Amino acid sequence: MSDTSPKFRRETAEQRKDDLIQATLSLIAEHGVRGATVRAISKRADVTQGLIRHYFSTKEDLIAAAYEHHMGCMTELTSASTDFASLSPIERLSAFVAASLSPPVVDPSSVVVWASFLNKVREDERMQKMHEQTYYEFRDRLEGLIKATLEEADILVSTKDLRRMAIASNAVIDGLWLEGGALPTAFEPNELPEIGLESVGAIIGLKLKITAGSS
Amino acid sequence: MSDTSPKFRRETAEQRKDDLIQATLSLIAEHGVRGATVRAISKRADVTQGLIRHYFSTKEDLIAAAYEHHMGCMTELTSASTDFASLSPIERLSAFVAASLSPPVVDPSSVVVWASFLNKVREDERMQKMHEQTYYEFRDRLEGLIKATLEEADILVSTKDLRRMAIASNAVIDGLWLEGGALPTAFEPNELPEIGLESVGAIIGLKLKITAGSS
DNA sequence: TCCGTTTTTATACAAGTGTATAATTTCGAA
DNA sequence: TTCGAAATTATACACTTGTATAAAAACGGA
Structure with missing residues (x-):
């Protein structure tokens, strides 16, 4: 059987950045800055952690955004x-x-x-x-x-x-x-x-x- | 030659606790809570990190103090x-x-x-x-x-x-x-x-x- | 002077951190 | 239909974190 269901969807840069920002803010709200780790953020945004670095050159960049x-x-x-x-x-x-x-x-x-x-x-x-x-x-x-x-x-x-x-x-x-x-x-x-x-x-x-x- | 200079001094519990608290506060002031790691605190207080646990059962205890x-x-x-x-x-x-x-x-x-x-x-x-x-x-x-x-x-x-x-x-x-x-x-x-x-x-x-x- | 208590150090460990790199997968253009 | 650029995943790495445990040193009382 050929792979029918795609393993992930490609989103616009704007959409993905916003998802990551929202995930970051909600995590900070719940557990403080300490809770906003790259893994927690990517999990909440339903992506893998590598993607963060694809859109933000560093974690501090994401935080600033x-x-x-x-x-x-x-x-x-x-x-x-x-x-x-x-x-x-x-x-x-x-x-x-x-x-x-x-x-x-x-x-x-x-x-x-x-x-x-x-x-x-x-x-x-x-x-x-x-x-x-x-x-x-x-x-x-x-x-x-x-x-x-x-x-x-x-x-x-x-x-x-x-x-x-x-x-x-x-x-x-x-x-x-x-x-x-x-x-x-x-x-x-x-x-x-x-x-x-x-x-x-x-x-x-x-x-x-x-x-x-x-x- | 016998060891003339003591390698460390024993201080009162009160003194040591206060030292650790001061070190913690100054580190937080400089680098935020992130900067207040057990190693940084003990270094600033001029003790080894094990001593923190001797006076505070956990790091959160020290932070609260x-x-x-x-x-x-x-x-x-x-x-x-x-x-x-x-x-x-x-x-x-x-x-x-x-x-x-x-x-x-x-x-x-x-x-x-x-x-x-x-x-x-x-x-x-x-x-x-x-x-x-x-x-x-x-x-x-x-x-x-x-x-x-x-x-x-x-x-x-x-x-x-x-x-x-x-x-x-x-x-x-x-x-x-x-x-x-x-x-x-x-x-x-x-x-x-x-x-x-x-x-x-x-x-x-x-x-x-x-x-x-x-x- | 010596000894026992307890302060202090030394070292180790497992888990979590941010980052880097290469391998996949998607999806639109040719 | 094919192909290539870009998005996404997968995996690894070096480092820091808090905590635990045992050994060493200090110092007051005998």
């Missing part, structure tokens, strides 16, 4: 919340804060993955750059939203104060996000976004409302 | 800032916030060590307990300081609001601490404690002043 992907997802999830033309500046800011402090952004796996990468940031220069970029991107976005909100309310602030408001707001969000992911049982549902809106409101001197829009 | 030590140091450093009988409540709170956002609490190594451990928290139950305890200890301390400050200013708040103020203040501090450690170049000197005091002040509705006391 996974980091970039993860961060990209997080940024996208939060940014999407403000993409409604109908929203006023204050509603935009509120939606942004609320989205950053609700699932799926707030999630134990996300925090673990993020913390795992933080260690590598020191050794790997690429990751250092990515880390900085992600941070500044988020903070600049926040600063823009705060600026628009204050302008609409006819409140004047110096550049320095605006910068500090953004740093502080970023910090509250980061802190709450972190604690919500690391200690899921420590907070009641909706408590995180509520506290986040109150705090950012207090920092910029306005009352932020919860927008019922986001699912 | 190092975690406990690190967290204890951080808690101690911040708590010490309020230990002056002469301080008023608002000065106590201010000193606490400022100390949490200044060196040596804010430090790249501290953050890396902390993040490294965060991964292990999920797997190891002991570490999970320690993590929760450290968090609640810090937050409760903060809540107590906020309560005393508000009482002195004759401001009444509900239990719920007090709790939320503590959570939010904790989050700003954590966020700023994290960013200060992870991105040391992103902030000017003294910017972190200043922003921290402003933010916590905004959250609890009072102006916090920088106490010139702590060096």
Whole structure:
């Protein structure tokens, strides 16, 4: 009998890379970076370990790609919340804060993955750059939203104060996000976004409302 | 010739354990958890690797002990800032916030060590307990300081609001601490404690002043 | 001075790690 | 239908890992 069933399928490079990245992220989420070995990754992605090296010249390359992907997802999830033309500046800011402090952004796996990468940031220069970029991107976005909100309310602030408001707001969000992911049982549902809106409101001197829009 | 110089010295159990813990922490700070291998640890502590197993039944035991030590140091450093009988409540709170956002609490190594451990928290139950305890200890301390400050200013708040103020203040501090450690170049000197005091002040509705006391 | 406890070293081992290389298999183009 | 380039597998290798065990050395009490 001739071999009827193919022993494997050839996939596009894009597809395979994505499979490997997903496998890597899920393993890191479950068992930390330690669990993301080439063998475990290839097994979860249903390929042999040799394939990893075919698409990523080294394991660190795969890790870096996974980091970039993860961060990209997080940024996208939060940014999407403000993409409604109908929203006023204050509603935009509120939606942004609320989205950053609700699932799926707030999630134990996300925090673990993020913390795992933080260690590598020191050794790997690429990751250092990515880390900085992600941070500044988020903070600049926040600063823009705060600026628009204050302008609409006819409140004047110096550049320095605006910068500090953004740093502080970023910090509250980061802190709450972190604690919500690391200690899921420590907070009641909706408590995180509520506290986040109150705090950012207090920092910029306005009352932020919860927008019922986001699912 | 008889052997005049001893080949090694016997130390107390306490001393040796501490040496091993310090070696572990410094290695994690430099190269992440990956760098903290039994061989690297024993080499840095100037002993042979067999000694680790003599004092810690397993490597995870040593890691857990190092975690406990690190967290204890951080808690101690911040708590010490309020230990002056002469301080008023608002000065106590201010000193606490400022100390949490200044060196040596804010430090790249501290953050890396902390993040490294965060991964292990999920797997190891002991570490999970320690993590929760450290968090609640810090937050409760903060809540107590906020309560005393508000009482002195004759401001009444509900239990719920007090709790939320503590959570939010904790989050700003954590966020700023994290960013200060992870991105040391992103902030000017003294910017972190200043922003921290402003933010916590905004959250609890009072102006916090920088106490010139702590060096 | 000598001895016994226990600290410390020395060495070995099995399992797991990332990487390299060659042999297969697939699948579209000729 | 054939053929060749590229994807995928298969296998091997050198190295590091944590752990186990026995031998050696130190040092206080007799």
